[in-house]
Amino acid sequence: MEKRRRQSFILKSLIAFELLIIILLILVLTIVNVQNGNIGSFFKQTRETLTGLRTPGTPEGGAVVEAVTEQELPASDQEALLARAKRLADQYDYTAAIELLKEAPEYNTATQLQNAAAEYQVLKDSTVAYPLDQITHVFFHTMVRDTSKAFDGDDREAGYNQVMTTIDEFNSIIQQMYDRGYVMVSLHDMCEVNPDGTVTKKEIRLPPGKTPFVLSQDDVSYYHYMVGDGFANKLVLDENGSVKNSYIEDDGSVSIGDYDMVPLIDTFVDEHPDFAYHGHKGIVALTGYEGVLGYRTDEVYRTREESRLTEYQRAFLNANPDFDWEQEVAEAKKVAEAMKADGWEFASHTWGHINPVAYGYDATVKDTTRWLENVATVVGDTDVLIFAFGADINDWTPYTMNNEFFAYLKQQGFSIYCNVDGSQKAWVQFGDDYMRQGRRNLDGYRMYYNPEMCDDLFDVSQAWDDARPTPVPAM
Numbered sequence: 001m002e003k004r005r006r007q008s009f010i011l012k013s014l015i016a017f018e019l020l021i022i023i024l025l026i027l028v029l030t031i032v033n034v035q036n037g038n039i040g041s042f043f044k045q046t047r048e049t050l051t052g053l054r055t056p057g058t059p060e061g062g063a064v065v066e067a068v069t070e071q072e073l074p075a076s077d078q079e080a081l082l083a084r085a086k087r088l089a090d091q092y093d094y095t096a097a098i099e100l101l102k103e104a105p106e107y108n109t110a111t112q113l114q115n116a117a118a119e120y121q122v123l124k125d126s127t128v129a130y131p132l133d134q135i136t137h138v139f140f141h142t143m144v145r146d147t148s149k150a151f152d153g154d155d156r157e158a159g160y161n162q163v164m165t166t167i168d169e170f171n172s173i174i175q176q177m178y179d180r181g182y183v184m185v186s187l188h189d190m191c192e193v194n195p196d197g198t199v200t201k202k203e204i205r206l207p208p209g210k211t212p213f214v215l216s217q218d219d220v221s222y223y224h225y226m227v228g229d230g231f232a233n234k235l236v237l238d239e240n241g242s243v244k245n246s247y248i249e250d251d252g253s254v255s256i257g258d259y260d261m262v263p264l265i266d267t268f269v270d271e272h273p274d275f276a277y278h279g280h281k282g283i284v285a286l287t288g289y290e291g292v293l294g295y296r297t298d299e300v301y302r303t304r305e306e307s308r309l310t311e312y313q314r315a316f317l318n319a320n321p322d323f324d325w326e327q328e329v330a331e332a333k334k335v336a337e338a339m340k341a342d343g344w345e346f347a348s349h350t351w352g353h354i355n356p357v358a359y360g361y362d363a364t365v366k367d368t369t370r371w372l373e374n375v376a377t378v379v380g381d382t383d384v385l386i387f388a389f390g391a392d393i394n395d396w397t398p399y400t401m402n403n404e405f406f407a408y409l410k411q412q413g414f415s416i417y418c419n420v421d422g423s424q425k426a427w428v429q430f431g432d433d434y435m436r437q438g439r440r441n442l443d444g445y446r447m448y449y450n451p452e453m454c455d456d457l458f459d460v461s462q463a464w465d466d467a468r469p470t471p472v473p474a475m
Contacts, residue, residue: 094124146230147467224312234294295332347384390420
């Protein structure tokens, strides 16, 4: 009897000692993780430590190991992971969502993560490839914020009425397209430009009922002539680092808000993430002769070469004698980087807004050099050329190297080309070394004269802004 009591006492002492060791280890792990800020990994380390100390299956071991389970992992970590995966899945990147969940260390024991991955796999399996040659491409110019200023009867009203869209119209168009199942995709979702210069088709997969489209905007430079006519004056970063517009009010004060396509789309996608395929938004086509994004970044503002200054540029420099060109470029770069990080892309619209064939080969070379030196250095390289005036360097027949314009532009890195063809809902052409797509203008001219050509996208009668003067001048 006495021997049995001694054995029991020894066993209980050993158990108490082991428990004391475990408690001390937990305290040490807690202190270390608190000091290092690794609270999220504490429970995982504790579980691994306990598993190493105790062999599962013994009453004591089973009780201790069971005390720290997947259910006790920080809920905030798992919720954040699920939220990130959901965002990816909402934007149809099911593969990335599944991989993100499966890479989590606790995936094999986390039922919620496993269920979410299984759900996204089902959704992925239900997607269908959309025919690339049926993808439409729509574009806009700068949005009119104040119709009373844009449509005030001056000599610029006719041009604004023809090619501009009001903010109210744009919001209605985008909402209607979203309601009909349209989803923004990138030109680079349609094709891959390979390192050797060849271009291969890609695959866009969406759930049934969803329709991809490409979105672009021309002339996002906020030209001098538009000052005081009811348009934003530049793109800026707000206090949160978000891309917004600045707008100069009548009293000279500056308002920050969603006054043009970029921030309007950003806000819409924040509320409707499923409008952006893999998070991709639109393409911003830039000239360069008055700078980009509202910043006066062209070299002429630095050199102040009198023979090259326009009346507007000269007036601007005279009104701003302390203008800092280097700072202007630096600010523009910050905005461009923020846009690219948020799903936007840039394209050349030619430096001087030219029609290459009409200007001639030598002029096109000079213009392209200026774009590469004055615009690409600010917003980054691009392989997309969106022709100004809706022009092109060829008729509808394929590009070949016998076309001196194509041979030169291809050598300069341009592999994707866009013209304007409002007569067709979609026009896409693939060559071995390029992709070409027609675009549709959604502006005052199109809505007034050809509303039926917008029927697949939206109802013009719902979008039309009654502040727009009629009849819209014919081009």
